[in-house]
Amino acid sequence: MLTSANPPLYHQLADDLAQAIIGGTLQPGARLPSVRRTAHSRALSLNTVVAAYRMLEDRGLIEARPQSGYYVRARLPVLARTAPITSTQAAPADGAVLDLIGTVLSAQQQAGFIDLALACPKGGDFYPGAKLARLMGQVLRRQPQMLSTYALPPGSERLRTQIARRAMELGMALRPDNILITHGCMEALQLALRAVTRPGDTVGLESPTYFNLLPLLSSLGLKAVEIPTDPLTGLSLDALELLLSENRLNAVVAMPNVHNPLGCIMPLENKKRLARLVTHHRVPLIEDALYAELQFGETLAPAVKAFDTEGWVIVCTSYTKTLAPDFRVGWMEAGRFREAVRKLKFASSVAEPLVLSETLGLFLETGGYDHHLRGLKRRYASHVDRVLGLIDRHFPPGTHATHPAGGFLIWVELPEGFDTVALFHAALAEGISVMPGPLYSPGGRYPNALRLSCCYPMDERYTGALARVGTLACQQAMQRRLAPLPAAS
Amino acid sequence: MLTSANPPLYHQLADDLAQAIIGGTLQPGARLPSVRRTAHSRALSLNTVVAAYRMLEDRGLIEARPQSGYYVRARLPVLARTAPITSTQAAPADGAVLDLIGTVLSAQQQAGFIDLALACPKGGDFYPGAKLARLMGQVLRRQPQMLSTYALPPGSERLRTQIARRAMELGMALRPDNILITHGCMEALQLALRAVTRPGDTVGLESPTYFNLLPLLSSLGLKAVEIPTDPLTGLSLDALELLLSENRLNAVVAMPNVHNPLGCIMPLENKKRLARLVTHHRVPLIEDALYAELQFGETLAPAVKAFDTEGWVIVCTSYTKTLAPDFRVGWMEAGRFREAVRKLKFASSVAEPLVLSETLGLFLETGGYDHHLRGLKRRYASHVDRVLGLIDRHFPPGTHATHPAGGFLIWVELPEGFDTVALFHAALAEGISVMPGPLYSPGGRYPNALRLSCCYPMDERYTGALARVGTLACQQAMQRRLAPLPAAS
Structure with missing residues (x-):
């Protein structure tokens, strides 16, 4: 059920390389050493290296180019700043924001919805x-x-x-x-x-x-x-x-x-x-x-x-x-x-x-707690990587996202002018729930932001729903002429 | 552990007689039919009737007089009205009352205290x-x-x-x-x-x-x-x-x-x-x-x-x-x-x-709930009777008490001029906790009242503590010349 304290060798290798990619040692577009060379330098079997590279591919960190090898993918830009705060007037939370919170929470309590939103794992074996x-x-x-x-x-x-x-x-x-x-x-x-x-x-x-x-x-x-x-x-x-x-x-x-x-x-x-x-x-x-x-x-x-x-x-x-x-x-x-x-x-x-x-x-x-926590953190880190890869692949160009230092939440900002409340309703109509940005501000700021949660099993149901939200986002971006469709879509 | 759904015959007889006493059919001072006569009229064994009479004695409802038989004891007067409310001004709860609540609750959290106060059973087998x-x-x-x-x-x-x-x-x-x-x-x-x-x-x-x-x-x-x-x-x-x-x-x-x-x-x-x-x-x-x-x-x-x-x-x-x-x-x-x-x-x-x-x-x-609840209610009813008997026996004359229609709480009013906060402190000094009346009023009314809780095992520890509180109350009544000592003390 839980990832063991000593993960398999391919897992360790994948983690090392992921760190090198996220940390910038391996830049987007860089070619990874060949499977054979890595196996030699690390004293690992070829199978182990292939498994590690496949894992990184799954996470969206690298891509295989036929007859050429593995390359670091273009990474989703890290969100470096949010919208400036333009007023420091004390005020009660905006009524529309409170209503929106009510709407979003009600949606999440309907059975059968695919939840990309709430910070509560449902199903899966995250906990002992x-x-x-x-x-x-x-x-x-x-x-x-x-x-x-x-x-x-x-x-x-x-x-x-x-x-x-x-x-x-x-x-x-x-x-x-x-x-x-x-x-x-x-x-x-x-x-x-x-x-x-x-x-x-x-x-x-x-x-x-x-x-x-x-x-x-x-x-x-x-x-x-x-x-x-x-x-x-x-x-x-x-x-x-x-x-x-x-x-x-x-x-x-x-x-x-x-x-x-x-x-x-x-x-x-x-x-x-x-x-x-x-x-x-x-x-x-x-x-x-x-x-x-x-x-x-x-x-x-x-x-x-x-x-x-x-x-x-x-x-x-x-x-x-x-x-x-x-x-x-x-x-x-x-x-x-x-x-x-x-x-x-x-x-x-x-x-x-x-x-x-x-x-x-x-x-x-x-x-048992430390052991459990180590496994849980590793798992969430890998989910976060995976979801960042999916956002990168499916969301409109100009999308930025946080690369969280812990937990399982990602804050995504779409291009300026985007309306994530409209996106929330469009996704809801297809049985998918996301958290629109204005929920996170008493004044209803962040109309172009979205919070995604990675505390669910990364199965096809989840990844398919996330891809679909990306497609809906691209459609809105096209309609509003916020940015051209990305080549990948 | 719990009283069974079909209590023994002596229990049923005791309950019937207790109802007759509490309901006033059998008045204080009345002589009960002899053991032999009751056995005959109810078609019960002599032993069953003796057990029932002993139970009523334990509850303080009847007393045996040597060579004479069993008599209904003088009952604690039922509290018919509390102090009139003399103001209907809206006000926040009195600070002294809030402080007193804090003091009483802190006392109850100290280990080893005998609790006659809080409506929370500790120990015993009241619940399944x-x-x-x-x-x-x-x-x-x-x-x-x-x-x-x-x-x-x-x-x-x-x-x-x-x-x-x-x-x-x-x-x-x-x-x-x-x-x-x-x-x-x-x-x-x-x-x-x-x-x-x-x-x-x-x-x-x-x-x-x-x-x-x-x-x-x-x-x-x-x-x-x-x-x-x-x-x-x-x-x-x-x-x-x-x-x-x-x-x-x-x-x-x-x-x-x-x-x-x-x-x-x-x-x-x-x-x-x-x-x-x-x-x-x-x-x-x-x-x-x-x-x-x-x-x-x-x-x-x-x-x-x-x-x-x-x-x-x-x-x-x-x-x-x-x-x-x-x-x-x-x-x-x-x-x-x-x-x-x-x-x-x-x-x-x-x-x-x-x-x-x-x-x-x-x-x-x-x-299982109905069965449990029947047993629990019977048990609390018997505790309440027992405690009323003990109050009657040990508290100063002029004491009135509610005869509750359910639950396990008794509201006791001592003669006017009595100070139950002083009694609380006197009892506390001996490791016994009671609830003084002013806690139950935002304006601190009921200085002469006391709430007692009967949700504890009726063992010697409990009954001894209750008797001791009664004695402390009598001492205060004497000091304040509120009433003479009762003959029973």
């Missing part, structure tokens, strides 16, 4: 469901009366101990007692926002940002300011500093590690500066670390919380994207807002199921 | 934990990948179908599609309040009311108006009608079936009038039905939702008090606010774990 089921059985056999008890906040000590231990990987020294178990990351974000703001307050958001923050802010009577966010380095700290200096923000929400939807990781120096900035201005930073453990690199870049000296950073995350989507077990460490958050949790949803927390705790104790 | 564990194992074996999927709102169809079926017992004709699975009843109440109010709005609350509504309202910037609530018939509809006519309420929260803390059931005609009132005034009623299935009567009195013709009643409940405290699976049917509530749920906590919902659904399908 069967192993967790066995562990849950074990927990229940040992403590059959567990289901007849209440676990009040802060929740399972066993799990909190494991969370604190694992948080060190992201540079955070947390005490188990200060961790609060929540109903997924979303409840953690909700509690954090309720603890640090009042209706009418203004929250600084990255632009683009996680779409579900918009209805949440709206329901809490909060206004938003969009802060420019670079597809490679994340939140603009110059812009943030300006807003903080003018006392225009009551809180900031950011995803410094593996941003949703941009997939970027904020550079280390920026993280330190961000922690200093919010501490200096005494404005809480809500750090959404949901995808932080899905960084593709072997060593994880630290959380901003790692540099929090005075408790102004509230870190929120969960295991739903890494381990068990059905568990909805998240956690937060709320710094100086701990007590307020714990009280809010009790008054909002009382407690978390112990059976889920204890099962997770057992899984984390027994060490 | 082992059976649920087996069913959960079965669900996971059949669908091992369930843990790797997302269940988006409205949640498990299997469970919603069962909920709709069972809701008929409370007179509600609900469509499974209109039911939303929530994270317990508390999240349902939270979502309902957020859907129908804005900060600054005013909510009508029963007085006394469920204490956890006070920090919730406070966190949402809502004001409360206390509405007189009769210990026998519930919310005063005359008072409510006055407030509605003056347009002073934006929403009402009520527990018409088995009120917390009063334990009363609103008469049928009142329920119909309540539904008509909120419909006429177009003000949403949030009906908290958490204890509705724990009515002691064989046939359940209907919910107010049963008389909701235009969708102004939002019914909220959960299985945490009846089946599986650790599951935190609740549900709501939000009438005309369904769509708003569903959106809020997604933006607040996304989804509910399918593994818990499906296990519950299976339990409800296979029919």
